[in-house]
Amino acid sequence: MQSFKNMIAGSAALAATFVTVAAATPLRAEPVRVAVAYGDLDIASDAGASELLVRIARAARVACGHDDAGSRIQVANCRLQAVKSAKGQVAMAQSNEIKLASR
Structure with missing residues (x-):
């Protein structure tokens, strides 16, 4: 049972290492999604947060x-709109990480 909980926590942590930038463009019928990896960044630090913003803008x-x-x-x-949406996803991921860490 404990390994199952660890697997779920690990899956949630892995899922939280990507942000999706979705953009509805006038030339495309469906939104374009671009994954932004940030698992290698410490987004609690100024440098990590700045790098994540650079990646999101890119x-x-x-x-x-x-x-x-x-x-x-x-x-x-x-x-x-794409950057605003991605920032919301980052905030939600950070909130989920805090909840997982407190369990």
Whole structure:
């Protein structure tokens, strides 16, 4: 029974090492999802948190595409929404990690 609990805790920790940047672009019918790994970062530190933001911004650029003269506003809005969504996922993952650690 204890090994089962350890397996579940380990699975939850592994799942919390990725954030998905999802972006709905006007040219695509379905949202684009880009996984952002952060299991190698200490996101409680300033350096780790900064690096995660860099990775999230990079993933948002990939998911939303490049802006050209006709779509700058749409691409900028897409990137803002993607980053906002990813930050929410990070906050939720941090909350889950704290709950797992306290058990």
